[in-house]
Amino acid sequence: MLLAGCEGDLSTLAPAGPVAQGMANLWWAMFWGALAIFLFMMALFLLLMFRPDMGRNTPAYRWIIWGGLVFPVPVLLLVTGVALWQGERALGGTAPDRIEAEAQMWFWRFSYPGTGMPDSIDVMHMPAGRDVEIVVTSPDVIHSFWIPRLGGKIDAIPGHANTIVLHADEPGEFGGVCAEYCGIGHIDMSFTAVAHADWPAEAQ
Amino acid sequence: MTPIERHKQLDRIWNSGTGFQRLSAVNHPVVGRRFMAPALVFFVIGGLLAMLIRTQLASSESPFMEPGTYAQIFTMHGSIMMFLFAIPFFEGLAMYLLPKMLGARDMAFPRLSAYGYWCYVMGGSILIAALVLGVAPDAGWFMYTPLSSSTYSPGINADVWLLGVTFVEISALSAAVEMLVSILLLRAGGMSLDRMPIFAWYMLVVAGMMLVGFPPLILGSILLEAERAFDLPFFDPTRGGDPLLWQHLFWLFGHPEVYIIFLPAAGVLSTLIPVFSSTRLVGYRAIVAAIVAMGFLSFGLWVHHMFATGIPHLSLSFFSIASALVALPTAIQIFSWLATMATGRPRFSVPMLHVGGFFFIFVCGGLTGVMLAMVPFDLQAHDTHFVVAHLHYVLVGGFVFPMTAAAYYWLPHITGRQPVQHLSHAAFWTIFVGFNLTFLGMHLTGLLGMPRRSWAYQDPMWEVLNFVSSMGGFVTTIGYALLAMDLLMLVKFGRPFRRDPWKSGGLEWAMPTPPATYAFGAIPHLDARGDSLSPAELGPKLAAGEGYLATPRGELETLGVDPLSGKPSQVVILPHPSYLPLMTALATGGVFLSLLFKVYPMAIVSTVAVVTLFLFWTRGRQKPQMLDAGMGLTLPNHRAHPAPPSLWAMRFVVAADATAFASLLFGAGFLCISAPDWPPAIWPGPGWLTLLPAIPALVVLLAPKGIVPVIMQTAALAGFALVLARTQGMTEHAAAASLSAVAIYGGLHAALGILFAGYSHWRRGPDDVSISALWQRYAGIVAVTASGFPFILRLLATGVS
Known part of the structure; x- marks a missing residue:
């Protein structure tokens, strides 16, 4: 039903041209990536809530450096880079017709x-x-x-x-x-x- | 003196009175609670409007409202939740908490808090009255023009928004100034900046953001109202205006606004998570750096609301990257909280349940936020229900859930009663499940192409998703009803407790609860960070008078410190209860109502009344003198100090005003570059004559004190009046309208300059003179800029075309 639902006349998930296709691909890639990050974050929170000892040996600065910089920076670079490249193709350009x-x-x-x-x-x-x-x-x-x-x-x-x-x-x-x-x-x-x-x- | 005697004497000094006298209350616990109460009423109204929206959209056959009514409902839902609920609620919480967390007896300008409160309630009432009468704003909460212009919205509806919201924003700006000064100056002795409780850091950044975030919106609203009322074509593309200018001004405010709402809630989380993990906050300095970075970044990404307006992709890329970068300071905060939990021993409790709700929902909203920052994806998702889902995940997750945790945590402080937990868990789970049921599927509704603000639809797949959302919406509402009952039961039947029920380390718990009117019997001296104290030991000592200003002298005294080091530097004497804030707010309401009903002579009379009433505020001040501050210290009172709170306030007012002025100049420059039909056929400015006001202004810059500025500002005012009279065709082209606006801006500042200079010359307190001199210098710079600007604009116009 979910897949059938994606087929609507106004659905961004049923692309019929290269620009919309690229945007839909970007969405699915970001969706799966975001889902993975989300599950990881929830697991981390629940783990610390109920088994705080698991994180005790990690010093505080390492949490902040790894979680606040090392983990998000490459992810953001990747997604922004792909989006810029795709945006340049989608938004740039003219056509004779x-x-x-x-x-x-x-x-x-x-x-x-x-x-x-x-x-x-x-x-x-x-x-x-x-x-x-x-x-x-x-x-x-x-x-x-x-x-x-x-x-x-x-x-x-x-x-x-x-x-x-x-x-x-x-x-x-x-x-x-x-x-x-x-x-x-x-x-x-x-x-x-x-x-x-x-x-x-x-x-x- | 025994603690009881001290309590009686201090209470006599600080008491707000009973019965009708309550209208004169200015004390922060009263005013703070007063801000929160109507905010909750507006939350209920906004929630009921949401229910109407969900009923309308429940199925393709359920629409019961006409499209015009539906437009009023969705516009008011957004406007109420943003302007009448979220901002005033955290302002109230901050007013109630900040002095107690910082070790002060009140905010720096209690009468200003009260004035802001009355402006908020009156402005909010105007909006709600319009809703009841069926003439509510109906162009969407961001009021895009030309739809909101007099051509396409001829009724009073849009005026209600522009004037009502601006009226409410007076309270936001006054709260911003007040929080900045209070946090910087009014703290416990020894509380240096790096010993402040983290919540105060958050509010310091938030107040700074409000100070520069709100002026562009207020200026934009004034320009749009001027276009509607006096036909000055700032946004009319047929006469040299540009609708995009409104979008820039609105989102220049609107995006920082999102962080202005999120940061106070994050401050609550940074306060609560350590308490419920039985430890201190980890990464205090990293968090401070992160929120300051966030404050700056938030002003560099407003264009991500405008990706589809035809701006070149290269420019969009800059804002796209900046928007993605905001994820970093957010991640730093989230991982500091996780690290805090890891180093401590998290215990399960109702506030922590809502913190968990925050984690789930806000992380979700943050991830979709990064997606929306990507230009190609945003071009698909923009203006669809995907965005509606995203913004609810961010705002409800990032504000309502943490604030609910805050309510459970601090309500015992306000009422002196601990929770009885019967409904708490049921309420949380109902809200949590209902919320996700409403908004999770809505992402898909948007991706399947349903534009936001549709009042009806046909697509069968949308129907399934919308039905689920509507059911979820009703479940959420039931959850909030349960929550309200639970909190009421806490207030009514909670168990009284001694001190510090949560075993927190915060100064706000070092007092009996509910707190006394004066908060602290004596003002403490700290030698540790403000969140790692032992309130249970400190409280009785303070009540016994171990600290500063422990001996009542009949005046409302609190300690002023050096902003950086926290070294005691002055005794700040605060005003007694007064009806002036209410009267001044009523007169201000008179100005707004006269503008709304277009009775302009009445508006002028009311403005004079406002100015006159404000002059009365200065009566009955202390004389400059030295006072015994206790603990062996003798300090000047604030009038004898070179940098009293009022001078700091003026500095911040100038900063806010300069932002508004810069927005005006940016606006004129933007029109010149972006709008069609520039330059106008005949340049409307009067040539070299526009330089006239600069001459007296330069004299003022050299001699800002004494009688000189009175004369010179009068000359500048006359100069601006002449320039205005010689500027032709204000209603014919935006160039003339912009130049007139700049001249009026300069003239108003010169007029205020006359007022301040005359007052300080007559009263001649050292603080009056320095405050006036600050304004004179600033007004001088405004006048010189306003005089030179027409030339720059002309150069820009002719150079570009």
Whole structure:
């Protein structure tokens, strides 16, 4: 049931593109690592609570040096290093295919400059199998553009044009939502991303 | 003199009175308890709102609130728990405990504590009244603009938040100043900094963080309220403003705030774990270094709340690394506690049960915190229920569990009764199981894509998880009801005890319980660390008058020491009970209510009333003189000392004020670089004229004493008024709005300069003169900076574009 549950239309754990895949891998790695650290810490606490003699021979400074520095520093270096490397791949870069996404209270308008495709509301067409750059803007309040199965969020902030590069491996439909609270219509701002094998897409 | 006679005489001097006279109470046990009581009421209200949220989300068919109502509920849940529960609660605990742990008879500024208390209760009441009337804030507890701007939130709701919370923050800032001065100056003789009980170190760092953490929020709130009320477009991107400025100012406060809440609780743990391990704290110096490091680090990671706002990845990396680094000082503390347990002999007891709860939940929250510090993962988890789960693990684990342990530990001190343990275990396990049931699965809800602040949903998998969370929420509530009953039974039916029921080494137990109004019959002289004493032996000696200031003289006396060495240096004489704090707080409330209902003439009248009332606070002061301090020492009273508490307080006020000023300048500079439409078509400043106030300001810097600053600050004020009058188009572009704000800031400081200079010239106490001179110098620097800033901003604007 747990695995089936991960398959939802908005699940970050059912990635459908390389960026989301990397993020999901990072999550699972951190999850197992964190679980191990957590169990170790709990065991240590319970051991000291009920068998304090076990730690008596370890001098105090050694506890602090090992527990406060030697143990966490390599772990933090490793996880931060991997995350920086991955973040640089996920956040850097541009793509020749551009889609403009304008968030408004409370719908999304997508336009496709240079493709001859008409604007669409709450449905975003995109090519499958290649990078696409999405320029996210807002004329009113702050919204946030998020297709969990393809990649992370990017805020739509009035006065700014933010970009995000996404990539869908295969043609298909993916759920999208507004992630930043934007007023009473917040949850009505869901949309669908449709990845097409042919681009510009003919059938809409 | 027998101990009984001493008690009677001291009690007559320190007593707060009964009946209506209680409104004039300023004594720390009264005010400390008063802070905690409404904080618990607000905790209950916030908890009930949480229950409404969980009922709404229990299933896809259970929503019973409209989205607008739901928005008010979740906004108020967050705001109440942060601003009306967590901060005031630990402020109250610190006020109650600090003097007793440090060997003082009261805090340094008892009337300021009382004023802060009234501001807190009145500000909190405004927020709750708005909730009852259905006009509560509804833009989320971090009030992101433009959603909270007058265009998208036209009602009074957002004003209630901006003004109500700022009103409450007055109490946080006054508590910060008060704790800093009290910890540094008012201690037992011989208690050097490195002999302070560890809790005092924690509160010293916390108070320092509050002093520089709150001003950016207060400044941001004033700017946003100015935009809403007077149309000054600081955050409006169509007129040169930028919504991101609000996020920077809010999180510049908001992230340190998390550590401001966690550190007092960690201080409780560092106090309790050694006691229940029958040993002294291991790694005292390592912990002090860790919390000071944490204090500094916490101001360098606010951007990790803004990873999705489009900031370049390289800049995000810096904040990501800083966020991960915070794990180190935390790990040092946790392993010091484990080492303490290892060197001692842990014994099982109810407070220790809650310490165990803390370990489980907080370690979990800390680990998800490191995950969220990683940019790629945060971009997925941000603004989902994963973050909601994480922050509850950190705040409930890192604050509520340790504070519950603190309640079991120190309630016997307040009531003089020891626990009767019938419900304690059941309450703990119900809360613990309920909490994890609520929030453990919520991590997954978030990873499955459920955004926070959704008032309804359809996804079937989310439904299962939310149902479990809601059931867990109700179990937690039942647990807290049991806890409340257990604590009530302790108060009502607990067994009285002699001294020091936990066999602690702390000075706060070296007194009869419940404590006398004056805390110590005589102020001790220590030659050991403040957590390794024998209260059972020390207590009777102090009651018998073995110490400083043991002979009552009719005034409220406590010992002032050298901040570093703890050598006795002055006798600080504290004020008697007074209605002035209440009256001043009422007048301050008048200012806030007039602003809320936009009756601006009334706001001016109330402000004058506040200033006038504050001037009355200085009446009836002692004359400078030398006093016999006991133990063969003769010391000056605080008015005859070159560095009295009031001068220290002014130093800290200047530090807080400078932070606010720096935030304002940062804000203007940020807009210039980040906002669209800069520079404006016509530069709004009046050119060289803006330098005018700098001339008198430079004179003030050279001659800050006597009649000179009265004249020169008047000239500076006039100069700023002229600059303001010549700055065109305040409502048309953020550049003009920012320059006006800077001029107003300079003008206000000049005006206060006139007030202080006139007062000190007229009263002419040595302390008045040095306090005024400090302000004059600072106001002079502000004026010079404010005069030069328009040029820098213009250079930045034209240079960049």
